[in-house]
Amino acid sequence: MDIRxxxxxxxxxxxxxxxxxxxxxxxxxDYAVIGGGxxxxxxxxxxxxxxxxxxxxxxxxxxxGSTCASTALLQxxxxxxxFQLKEMVGEKNAARSYQLCVESINALEKISKxxxxxxxxxxxxxxxxxxxxDVPDQIxxxxxxxxxxxxxVEIWSEKDVTGRFSFAAPAALYSPKDAxxxxxYKLTHALHQDSIKAGAKVFDKTEIAEIEPKKxxxxxxxxxxFEIKAKKLIIACGYESxxxxxxxxxxxxxxxxLAGEPxxxxxLWYKNALIWETARPYLYMRVTSDNRIIVGGKDEPFxxxxxxxxxxxxxxxxxxxxxxxxxxxxxxxxxYTWAGTFAETEDxxxxxxxxxxxxxxxxxxxxxxxxxxxxxxxxxxxxDEAIGKKNRDAQIFSFExxx
Ligand SMILES: Cc1cc2nc3c(=O)[nH]c(=O)nc-3n(C[C@H](O)[C@H](O)[C@H](O)COP(=O)(O)OP(=O)(O)OC[C@H]3O[C@@H](n4cnc5c(N)ncnc54)[C@H](O)[C@@H]3O)c2cc1C
Numbered sequence: 229m230d231i232r233x234x235x236x237x238x239x240x241x242x243x244x245x246x247x248x249x250x251x252x253x254x255x256x257x258d259y260a261v262i263g264g265g266x267x268x269x270x271x272x273x274x275x276x277x278x279x280x281x282x283x284x285x286x287x288x289x290x291x292x293g294s295t296c297a298s299t300a301l302l303q304x305x306x307x308x309x310x311f312q313l314k315e316m317v318g319e320k321n322a323a324r325s326y327q328l329c330v331e332s333i334n335a336l337e338k339i340s341k342x343x344x345x346x347x348x349x350x351x352x353x354x355x356x357x358x359x360x361x362d363v364p365d366q367i368x369x370x371x372x373x374x375x376x377x378x379x380x381v382e383i384w385s386e387k388d389v390t391g392r393f394s395f396a397a398p399a400a401l402y403s404p405k406d407a408x409x410x411x412x413y414k415l416t417h418a419l420h421q422d423s424i425k426a427g428a429k430v431f432d433k434t435e436i437a438e439i440e441p442k443k444x445x446x447x448x449x450x451x452x453x454f455e456i457k458a459k460k461l462i463i464a465c466g467y468e469s470x471x472x473x474x475x476x477x478x479x480x481x482x483x484x485x486l487a488g489e490p491x492x493x494x495x496l497w498y499k500n501a502l503i504w505e506t507a508r509p510y511l512y513m514r515v516t517s518d519n520r521i522i523v524g525g526k527d528e529p530f531x532x533x534x535x536x537x538x539x540x541x542x543x544x545x546x547x548x549x550x551x552x553x554x555x556x557x558x559x560x561x562x563x564y565t566w567a568g569t570f571a572e573t574e575d576x577x578x579x580x581x582x583x584x585x586x587x588x589x590x591x592x593x594x595x596x597x598x599x600x601x602x603x604x605x606x607x608x609x610x611x612d613e614a615i616g617k618k619n620r621d622a623q624i625f626s627f628e629x630x631x
Pocket of ligand 1 (some may be wrong): 267292298437483
């Protein structure tokens with residue numbers, strides 16, 4: 229699957245960060261992780277920190293799937309608002325999902341500190357009402373239910389918004405501290421390097437071509453003809469994980485993003501908050517640590533790489549126009565533009581767990597705007613299962629809800 233255009237900003241910025249070998253002989257491990265992007269990296273890190281024998285296999289160079297295309301906003305807000313999610317999965321599971329995303333950001337901060345990754349930065353999150361009717365239909369309902377479940381969020385009036393931003397919006401939700409931003413590509417490499425120190429093995433340019441479930445584990449066959457024996461298999465193949473599912477649970481889209489030329493000034497808008505909106509698809513923006521504005525959105529409901537790439541210039545113009553309508557005083561000049569596949573599930577939650585068709589296997593599928601926070605949740609669930617610790621949240625994300 230072609231899941232992104234060639235030159236996403238993070239890849240251009242950092243280039244090839246580390247070198248990993250390809251697999252050149254038969255191999256055996258307790259936990260085999262297919263996919264070495266941010267999801268596989270977090271899982272392997274949690275497993276290896278727990279002293280579990282782990283090996284990662286990726287068919288690309290490490291981090292070169294969706295991970296290097298990720299704009300890497302870390303938000304506790306799931307694409308499905310809490311008041312709507314409650315109707316889909318029940319209030320208890322919906323509220324817990326939101327709280328888990330808050331906890332994930334805290335966990336990612338701790339890990340980033342441990343790994344000395346400077347790119348993790350706490351930010352506020354600001355979600356404005358795109359239309360007047362979104363105030364009673366969304367903002368007010370959402371504010372009430374989030375507060376009920378102890379989430380630190382403020383509701384802002386139009387006056388509050390115009391007092392702080394260069395644009396008007398009829399209302400907004402402002403979360404002062406439970407959001408962050410990072411560089412998912414760098415974080416992925418930092419995690420793998422630390423896992424290797426803890427004994428994990430990481431192989432890239434190693435495609436898994438076949439999975440054969442056995443009585444006591446799985447046998448994987450690589451495209452180059454090597455065999456990998458594992459007691460457990462983790463599928464962390466990002467959007468390509470759908471290749472291993474015998475049923476349909478996600479819709480694949482195309483999404484577009486740009487990074488502008490850097491500015492001299494540090495604060496480009498109110499606290500350089502992560503900005504997004506109630507409209508779907510939403511436009512979102514953030515400021516990098518080197519003062520570039522990243523703006524993304526304008527999603528299209530198809531995955532076709534040819535159609536996606538043909539649209540890149542037009543989508544860039546649309547993104548710049550939308551940005552300028554909000555910030556007429558900021559001269560955003562696109563420096564890097566890219567596009568990638570994006571996916572959403574019916575309820576906006578990830579799928580983390582097993583299916584009966586693939587024994588000894590756990591899927592870790594973080595889809596949607598919270599892909600990275602979901603990867604963190606998946607890593608903890610999988611580590612808990614590996615060490616025999618009951619994880620009371622695992623059922624929220626299981627495949628059973630799809631049937
Ligand atoms: C433009 C864009 C913006 C985004 N913005 C955000 C954001 O702001 N915040 C957020 O949280 N999320 C965001 N996301 C989503 C986020 O980037 C993804 O959820 C995340 O990168 C997925 O990571 P992953 O490791 O699961 O997948 P990937 O990074 O795609 O890694 C999966 C790996 O599996 C490997 N693989 C697949 N099949 C095989 C095989 N058979 N054998 C061996 N290896 C295999 C692939 O080569 C790949 O490297 C965005 C995505 C895009 C495209």
